[in-house]
Amino acid sequence: MKDFVQCVPTRFVFGRGTERQAGQQVRDFGGTKALIVYGGGSAVRSGLIDRVARSLDEAGVASVCLGGVQPNPRDTLVYRGIELARREGVDFILAVGGGSVIDTSKAIAHGLCYDGDFWDFFCGKARPERTTPFGAVLTMSAAGSESSNSCVITQESTKTKRGVRSELNRPRFAIMNPELAMTLPPYQIACGATDILAHIMERYFTCEAEVDLTDRLCEGAMQAVIRAARIAVKQPDSYDAQAQLMWGSTIAHNDTLGIGRVQDWGSHQIEHELSALYDVPHGAGLAVVFPAWMRYHMHKNVMRFAQFAVRVYGCAMDFEHPEATALRGIEAHEAFLRDIGMPLTLSELGARAEDIPALAAHTKKTNPDGTTGGVFPMTPEDIEAILRIADR
Amino acid sequence: MKDFVQCVPTRFVFGRGTERQAGQQVRDFGGTKALIVYGGGSAVRSGLIDRVARSLDEAGVASVCLGGVQPNPRDTLVYRGIELARREGVDFILAVGGGSVIDTSKAIAHGLCYDGDFWDFFCGKARPERTTPFGAVLTMSAAGSESSNSCVITQESTKTKRGVRSELNRPRFAIMNPELAMTLPPYQIACGATDILAHIMERYFTCEAEVDLTDRLCEGAMQAVIRAARIAVKQPDSYDAQAQLMWGSTIAHNDTLGIGRVQDWGSHQIEHELSALYDVPHGAGLAVVFPAWMRYHMHKNVMRFAQFAVRVYGCAMDFEHPEATALRGIEAHEAFLRDIGMPLTLSELGARAEDIPALAAHTKKTNPDGTTGGVFPMTPEDIEAILRIADR
Numbered sequence: 001m002k003d004f005v006q007c008v009p010t011r012f013v014f015g016r017g018t019e020r021q022a023g024q025q026v027r028d029f030g031g032t033k034a035l036i037v038y039g040g041g042s043a044v045r046s047g048l049i050d051r052v053a054r055s056l057d058e059a060g061v062a063s064v065c066l067g068g069v070q071p072n073p074r075d076t077l078v079y080r081g082i083e084l085a086r087r088e089g090v091d092f093i094l095a096v097g098g099g100s101v102i103d104t105s106k107a108i109a110h111g112l113c114y115d116g117d118f119w120d121f122f123c124g125k126a127r128p129e130r131t132t133p134f135g136a137v138l139t140m141s142a143a144g145s146e147s148s149n150s151c152v153i154t155q156e157s158t159k160t161k162r163g164v165r166s167e168l169n170r171p172r173f174a175i176m177n178p179e180l181a182m183t184l185p186p187y188q189i190a191c192g193a194t195d196i197l198a199h200i201m202e203r204y205f206t207c208e209a210e211v212d213l214t215d216r217l218c219e220g221a222m223q224a225v226i227r228a229a230r231i232a233v234k235q236p237d238s239y240d241a242q243a244q245l246m247w248g249s250t251i252a253h254n255d256t257l258g259i260g261r262v263q264d265w266g267s268h269q270i271e272h273e274l275s276a277l278y279d280v281p282h283g284a285g286l287a288v289v290f291p292a293w294m295r296y297h298m299h300k301n302v303m304r305f306a307q308f309a310v311r312v313y314g315c316a317m318d319f320e321h322p323e324a325t326a327l328r329g330i331e332a333h334e335a336f337l338r339d340i341g342m343p344l345t346l347s348e349l350g351a352r353a354e355d356i357p358a359l360a361a362h363t364k365k366t367n368p369d370g371t372t373g374g375v376f377p378m379t380p381e382d383i384e385a386i387l388r389i390a391d392r
Numbered sequence: 393m394k395d396f397v398q399c400v401p402t403r404f405v406f407g408r409g410t411e412r413q414a415g416q417q418v419r420d421f422g423g424t425k426a427l428i429v430y431g432g433g434s435a436v437r438s439g440l441i442d443r444v445a446r447s448l449d450e451a452g453v454a455s456v457c458l459g460g461v462q463p464n465p466r467d468t469l470v471y472r473g474i475e476l477a478r479r480e481g482v483d484f485i486l487a488v489g490g491g492s493v494i495d496t497s498k499a500i501a502h503g504l505c506y507d508g509d510f511w512d513f514f515c516g517k518a519r520p521e522r523t524t525p526f527g528a529v530l531t532m533s534a535a536g537s538e539s540s541n542s543c544v545i546t547q548e549s550t551k552t553k554r555g556v557r558s559e560l561n562r563p564r565f566a567i568m569n570p571e572l573a574m575t576l577p578p579y580q581i582a583c584g585a586t587d588i589l590a591h592i593m594e595r596y597f598t599c600e601a602e603v604d605l606t607d608r609l610c611e612g613a614m615q616a617v618i619r620a621a622r623i624a625v626k627q628p629d630s631y632d633a634q635a636q637l638m639w640g641s642t643i644a645h646n647d648t649l650g651i652g653r654v655q656d657w658g659s660h661q662i663e664h665e666l667s668a669l670y671d672v673p674h675g676a677g678l679a680v681v682f683p684a685w686m687r688y689h690m691h692k693n694v695m696r697f698a699q700f701a702v703r704v705y706g707c708a709m710d711f712e713h714p715e716a717t718a719l720r721g722i723e724a725h726e727a728f729l730r731d732i733g734m735p736l737t738l739s740e741l742g743a744r745a746e747d748i749p750a751l752a753a754h755t756k757k758t759n760p761d762g763t764t765g766g767v768f769p770m771t772p773e774d775i776e777a778i779l780r781i782a783d784r
Contacts, residue, residue, distance in 0.1 A: 001635045003407025008400065014652070015395025210632035213616035213640055220608030227604060240602035243393045247651070248605055256648060259639070260406070 001210050001260040008254045010147040011173040014247065016239075018177045019137050022052045022094065023059025029133050029172040031092025033062040035085045037105045038096045039069040043139065046183065052096055052137055064088045072275050072282070073100040073107075074156045075119055081108035082118065085132075093134035095171075098192075099143020099152075099282075102136045106151040106169050109134040122153055122162040135173040139180040141245035142192030142283060144199055144253025146174035154276050161276035162364065174250070178242035186233040190340040191283025193229035193245060196252045197222060198286040202265050203258040205297075205304060207375050211261050218257045219311045221248060226312070226336055233340045266373025267293045269366060270383055273359045280349050287342035288349050292389035294330045297376045302326050346391045353391050360384040393602050393652040400646045402539040403565040406639065408631075410569045411529050414444045414486065415451025421525050421564040423484025425454040427477045429497045430488045431461040435531065438575065444488055444529055456480045464667050464674070465492040465499075466548045467511055473500035474510065477524075485526035487563075490584075491535020491544075491674075494528045498543040498561050501526040514545055514554040527565040531572040533637035534584030534675060536591055536645025538566035546668050553668035554756065566642070570634035578625040582732040583675025585621035585637060588644045589614060590678040594657050595650040597689075597696060599767050603653050610649045611703045613640060618704070618728055625732045658765025659685045661758060662775055665751045672741050679734035680741050684781040686722045689768045694718050738783045745783050752776040 013021055026034055034056055036049065043049050049065065056063045066081050085093070085108060093112075095105035109132040111118030120126040136146045145151070147170055152163040181189070204218040228244035235241065251257060270293070271285040298305040306322045309315040309329025313336075318325045334344055343349050351359075360383040363372050371377035378386070405413055418426055426448055428441065435441050441457065448455045458473050477485070477500060485504075487497035501524040503510030512518040528538045537543070539562055544555040573581070596610040620636035627633065643649060662685070663677040690697040698714045701707040701721025705728075710717045726736055735741050738748075752775040755764050763769035770778070 001632060003410070005403065005405050007403040011397065011399040012651075013397050018395070210635070212619060213613065213636045213643075216612030216616045217609055217643075218612075220610075220612035221605065224605035224608045240393060243602070243652070244605045251605075251609075251648075256643075259404075260635070 002208060002262065004259045006255055006259050007167065008147055008170060008256075010170050010254070012147070012176060012250070013173060014176045016177060016179055018175045019048065019051055019180070020055050022137055022175055023055035023057070023061055025135055025173045025175065026056060026061050026092050026094060027059045029092070029135065031061055031133060033064070033088065033090050034092040034094045035081065035088070035090040035108065036063050036065045036094050036096055037069060037081060037101055037108065038065070038067050039098070039101050040067070042183070043096055048139070048180065049096060052094070061092070064090065069097060069101045069104045071100050072154045072161065072279055073104045074154055076156050078104055078107040078111060078118060078153060082111040085112050091132065093132055095134065095136040096139065098138065098140035099145040102143070102145035102171070103151045103153060105134050105136070106145070107153050110168065119155060121164045122155070128164070128166050128168050131168045133172050135175070136171045137175045138246065140184055140188065140192055141181055141242065141249040142195040144196070144249045146171060146176065147250050147254040149255070150253065152272070159276045161272040176246050176250070178239055178246045181242045181246060182237045182239070184236060186236060187341055188281070189232050189236060189245070190229065190342055191281040192249065193225060193232070193340060194283040194287045194337060194342055196225050196245065196249045198267060198290055199252040200225070200257055201290065202268060203261055203263045204308065205264060205301070205375055206261040207301060208260070208262045214257055214259060214261060215307075221251060221257060222312045224248060225252070229340050262374055264373050264375040265366065266376065266378055269364050269372050270359075270386065273363050274349065274351060277355065277359065278350055284343055284349060287337045288344060288346060288390045289386070291330055291334050291337070291344065292386045294333070295389055296382070296386045298326045298330065299323065300376060305329055346387065356384055356387045356391065359387060394600060394654065396651045398647055398651050399559065400539055400562060400648070402562050402646070404539070404568060404642070405565060406568045408569060408571055410567045411440065411443055411572070412447050414529055414567055415447035415449070415453055417527055417565045417567065418448060418453050418484050418486060419451045421484070421527065423453055423525060425456070425480065425482050426484040426486045427473065427480070427482040427500065428455050428457045428486050428488055429461060429473060429493055429500065430457070430459050431490070431493050432459070434575070435488055440531070440572065441488060444486070453484070456482065461489060461493045461496045463492050464546045464553065464671060465496045466546055468548050470496055470499040470503060470510060470545060474503040477504050483524065485524055487526065487528040488531065490530065490532035491537040494535070494537035494563070495543045495545060497526050497528070498537070499545050502560065511547060513556045514547070520556070520558050520560050523560045525564050527567070528563045529567045530638065532576055532580065532584055533573055533634070533641040534587040536588070536641045538563060538568065539642050539646040541647070542645065544664070551668045553664040568638050568642070570631055570638045573634045573638060574629045574631070576628060578628060579733055580673070581624050581628060581637070582621065582734055583673040584641065585617060585624070585732060586675040586679045586729065586734055588617050588637065588641045590659060590682055591644040592617070592649055593682060594660060595653055595655045596700065597656060597693070597767055598653040599693060600652070600654045606649055606651060606653060607699075613643060613649060614704045616640060617644070621732050654766055656765050656767040657758065658768065658770055661756050661764050662751075662778065665755050666741065666743060669747065669751065670742055676735055676741060679729045680736060680738060680782045681778070683722055683726050683729070683736065684778045686725070687781055688774070688778045690718045690722065691715065692768060697721055738779065748776055748779045748783065751779060
């Protein structure tokens with residue numbers, strides 16, 4: 001178990017109708033004029049933006065709106081948001097949406113306090129040193145951005161998707177009403193569940209010894225998310241399933257499940273290339289990449305992949321052939337992804353085999369030696385091989 | 393799943409030698425003069441207090457010491473601490489020890505900001521509304537006070553042990569070095585592990601439906617703590633086992649495992665009577681009370697007790713006789729407690745059968761109707777019956 005420092009100061013307000021507490025929460029954290037950031041028209045049509053704005057108004061908080069956040073959120077809207085917030089004298093950023101909206105809000109919050117180009121934080125030229133207070137009203141269970149230290153933005157002109165990790169990325173509060181996720185299409189719910197599981201799995205497949213406690217927590221969370229996802233894609237109006245997914249999305253990515261471990265994140269880096277180039281949902285990309293990544297790497301730590309198979313999917317341990325058990329676990333995970341309607345191949349994603357070398361070459365090198373990923377560092381050749389497995 | 397609000401803003405600094413960061417942490421939270429609170433002479437003899445004081449000194453933080461905290465910490469020392477802190481112009485309270493030391497520090501921190509008698513908070517006359525910043529250097533894994541919202545103090549003159557829950561009870565930081573727990577006697581390690589498990593079990597045995605995610609997290613945490621406890625009592629110098637226990641103590645009691653659930657806490661209330669009257673370790677008292685509580689109540693929710701048996705202790709499910717499985721789980725838990733050297737009967741604790749009616753009558757009534765406990769509310773007669781089961 002590795003040493004760690006962890007602090008998740010976000011206040012979670014969880015339950016039915018909690019979006020009506022948005023105004024009070026913004027007030028609690030000193031906001032007097034908020035920029036409400038949201039995505040498409042559905043948040044307006046459903047009346048959610050109205051409810052939130054009214055709540056702010058009742059709490060004496062002025063507000064101005066910025067809609068139009070797209071999935072795989074773009075730098076262009078971040079620039080517009082910073083400009084609008086500056087012009088309007090905003091002192092609080094309130095995200096109303098999922099991960100894309102929250103990440104856009106984080107980038108606006110940081111950029112508002114910075115004299116240079118906010119993209120400096122994403123291309124490694126600068127580190128955010130302060131930010132504008134921001135909070136979130138969550139509408140879907142996926143990215144975990146509502147309390148994570150992560151923020152991912154795509155530079156539209158270069159199709160470069162990059163993330164920045166900073167403790168400043170943790171919102172002051174996260175309002176979480178699982179009812180708001182009930183109107184999502186099943187495909188989007190499934191993409192979210194896949195993302196949640198990937199966040200846990202990037203932490204789970206570690207080479208760090210003696211991490212039994214977090215192993216067990218990861219396994220428990222994965223079991224619960226898998227169960228809830230199967231229910232929610234069939235019955236999106238199941239409050240209970242949506243509640244498990246929503247809280248699952250949060251703990252999957254705020255490092256409750258990751259402390260003391262070497263983590264990987266190679267699959268995420270590969271997926272960022274897919275969603276930047278083809279603009280596919282992040283969860284769908286992960287459904288294609290992660291099983292291929294598992295098949296490619298399982299032989300390097302067979303017992304851990306067998307443990308995953310036995311403890312998460314209830315596979316019987318083949319003590320004579322642990323690698324057979326490990327493979328059963330990957331197959332079980334693929335079967336689950338199929339069950340909830342996820343793609344498993346590059347072609348289902350609309351990706352082209354001829355792009356594979358470029359995708360592999362463009363994947364962010366996260367290590368000083370030019371490799372990618374923490375547990376199993378990968379060269380571009382490894383990444384290419386993984387994408388070829390996904391090209392089935 | 394119930395609605396909830398949760399916020400654990402404590403900064404965790406976990407790993408070898410982390411006590412040397414105490415000064416920097418106190419500085420980070422604005423402290424200029426700290427009251428260092430500790431227990432017996434071992435913290436002095438081991439050099440720990442010296443290391444912490446030197447770290448403060450190097451960070452430019454002045455300090456004054458208050459030793460002598462006893463297990464089941466007393467109001468008398470809290471009064472002395474408040475007086476000393478006031479006289480010395482202290483602006484930060486730094487606990488160096490386990491739950492008793494941290495709880496004493498919390499009570500001093502609250503009392504220092506309060507014009508009346510600090511006991512007002514514990515007898516229900518007042519609620520703490522502000523506090524002095526405080527932090528902890530943890531030396532044993534048990535109470536979880538290093539990030540819980542709980543604080544328990546015993547009024548010496550009346551032998552009344554009472555707790556207060558408040559978000560103000562969460563420390564600013566918790567420095568957690570598992571090495572510091574290696575010098576504890578195995579009995580104390582076992583008491584700590586029993587307390588950790590009890591904190592999880594008070595949350596686990598709920599009547600709330602659809603709490604699959606926290607169920608699974610509780611089960612995983614219990615499995616890891618049970619495994620680590622077995623190792624740590626035999627090899628107290630196992631860093632890995634101590635690390636699992638130390639992080640386990642934290643997440644067991646900061647509500648990571650309790651959100652959205654009806655919790656019980658009846659066993660804790662009964663145990664408070666035992667440790668107040670006989671001055672036995674809290675963990676030892678819980679080892680006696682909890683299995684008796686389980687045996688008394690299991691018939692009211694057989695399937696949950698069976699789930700505990702199967703998922704935590706790996707018992708085979710007897711589908712024809714779930715109650716037999718439930719009982720196997722309780723027996724497995726008793727066998728574990730025995731294995732780590734815990735008492736299971738009142739007499740092993742030095743308690744007297746003739747005190748049972750008075751113990752039952754004195755147990756804090758936590759509900760408006762005069763009953764005790766959240767999931768299975770108990771009358772004094774129920775409590776008496778439970779204590780009779782423990783009188784075996």
